[in-house]
Amino acid sequence: MSRPALPELSLLMVDDAVKAALLEDFGRAGDITSQATIPTDAKATGVIAARQAGVLAGIDLALSAFRQVDPSLDVSVLAQDGDKLEPGTIVARIYGPARSLLTAERVALNFLSHLSGVASATNAFQRKITHTNATVVCTRKTTPGLRSFEKYAVRCGGGMNHRFGLDDAILIKDNHIAVAGGVIPAIKSARAFAGHLVRIEVEVDTLEQLKDALTAKPDVVMLDNMGPELLKQAVKINKGQAVLEASGNVTLSTIQAIAEAGVDIISTGWITHSAPVLDLGLDIEIG
Template sequence: MTTLFLNPLLIDDAVRRALEEDLGRAGDITTLATIPPSATAKAVIASRKAGVISGLPLAAAAFRIFDPAVRFEPALQDGDRVAPGGVVARISGPAQSVLSAERVALNYMGRMSGIATMTAAFVDRVKHTKARIVCTRKTTPGMRAFEKYAVKCGGGANHRFGLDDAVLIKDNHIAVAGGVTQALRAAKAAVGHLVKIEIEIDRLDQLDAVLAEGADVVLLDNMAPADMATAVARIAGRIRTEASGGVNLDTVQAIAETGVDMISVGALTHSAPVLDLGLDIAISS
């Protein structure tokens, strides 16, 4: 598996904001009213369904930031698969703190594990090919780093993180620039030698201009698999190829079998269902 990394500064900043949002001005008034300060708790986070785990560092941060006295012990690692009923983490400490931080921890883990689970399903469908499943910028505002990390937990790869990562010339850029040739020439003249240039085409007759001018990657958008296979054959490894548009679990295998290098799937981050995780708790005084 690809090495997984999340900037701890990003984690703490995001988790603090989430806790502040949830606690409001008066704190968890339900827990404060019903649970004595002396009560302690032992709990487990368990999965109600099969899936791939992601978000453990954020869940741990939620409990740690709320109360350093809470102990969070992962039973799995991000990227691990979990069966229904499987224990993901064990938690112990002051009961008030465990209950008050619970929802923030589960919200992050449920969202991220859902993305990792969907990604793994796509990766499984194309594992007999060379194609890599990659994500897009169709992410939840403020959650991009975490959602893209979750894609990696599921065995996928990351596309650009933002508009400043690389040049991606899309159909609207081509239309305004005056054509494929003009857009590529303008991009090459404007960016540094370390910046990658990718261009999107949706017709085979645009490919000659791409091959003549050169690019690092050509994005084959909304093409039929037969046309993608023709494009891949004509490119013959001179340029990396990416497929996009209309990609789902029913279509991804045929797309991968055209020989493309990458398949970008917006659904990984904009349509993945949350993985159902729950915190089961026992209170003692």
Template sequence: MSDFALPALMVEPIVRAALLEDLGRAGDLTTDAIVPADLTAEAVIAARQPGIVAGCQVAALAFRLVDPAMTVTVERPDGSRVASGDVVMRIAGSARALLTGERTALNLQCRLSGIATATGELVDAVRGTEAAVTCTRKTTPGLRALEKAAVRAGGGANHRFGLDDAVLIKDNHIALAGSVTAAIERARARIGHLVKIEVEVDTLQQLEEAMTAAPDVVLLDNMGPETLAKAVAFVDGRAILEASGRITRETARAIAETGVDIVSAGWLTHSSKALDLGLDIGV
């Protein structure tokens, strides 16, 4: 099993729902009409462009849910860097199952491999600094666990998974609470001792106020490298510092070199380009 595999109990409902969406009310009309029920075949999923693979678990499951007798061999597990033409996995068994499961398998694996690839590029951009690359909660509804696993496959780390595993006080929370300190103090009075508190600030003045309430993490939103460096010097290790907001592959290194601990980017999961993978029968 891949280091990035998730418990089957989490993955199966997602893949099953995707297959059912595709099969609709009558199944695969095209394949069932053209391909004999007893015909077997072999196929490969191969890379059409360089990148980092993710989603082998879900792709394999797509074929096995159509036909449990399908044989799937993973040649390039999640986290592998591939070149154009590299074989990612081999599938053998019912020809009908191959064709019926193909689009669901590729939709998921191309999407997840695209996220892993984009993450790897951002990780490469900050390599040699102390900053880690993380995603955010800007994920595709229903696919968060898979997309966050893809970020890990690309060498990144995960931010909070939902609203229930950490406190993240943003600008609208602050507006309703009345101040940065009031928001932090209210959160601390309500949560358990194992829950961390992060607060978002837009200015150095807000940062100074926030630090009087001793948050665990401060999100420095849309700050340039010069301002970020001042923030790092001011905090001086008293809190984890996360830089976020419009970070690109081109700007990431300068941001990381300011000394922030985390570089987070929502686009890793909400707008990464899918990696081009294809299924070829009879290879």
């Protein structure tokens, strides 16, 4: 079975993000270590390879780093985003001016390791629930400035995306409900405000709130911090009326039971805000 197609990253966004990272790294004088130790005419081949198992994400950002530092660098890509990596898997080979190669190295690896870490964490969660109908999704708990890339990495790992920002869906949370005067008034106000293409989701933390919410017909109900037994009851109460999303206390040890309760979506911020980097390195090929 072929894997789903990945969304395309905007090269304008990629190049802007990478340029900002390179400028931060260059400082006022550029790579003075390479300038001091490497002859201007020296050439080298660098090999980017995985040092641990995981899922690749962010190759376009790595390529942009090498391209922006020196367009003469020749990059051969040997693995694609979404590919499973084993220790030793070669991701890319880069040949050209040694100074340029080493100047771009850290920015390229920072993006590649971080985003591959997000993809790998997502994949670990998704693998736990492949026998169910549930899907892992990310949240807005992302690194400022990197949201689009981290959400892309989630897709590389087999997950899906929640909303990208405050403007692409209405999500009524507990504080909105408190100010609006209750679940039903909040949903009704949202329905009166929203256009026909805007989905409405409401967060509930009790079964009574769920029952109230369903009378106002939201598109999605977020079941906040409910254990598997409560989630099973919520699924029975819902009877397919709304998409059910479980959120809160989602870990590798809890996600299977959450999914087996029958919910449709499981959201977790951990896969973006706390995923460890995937160890990828660049070594100079000798000989």
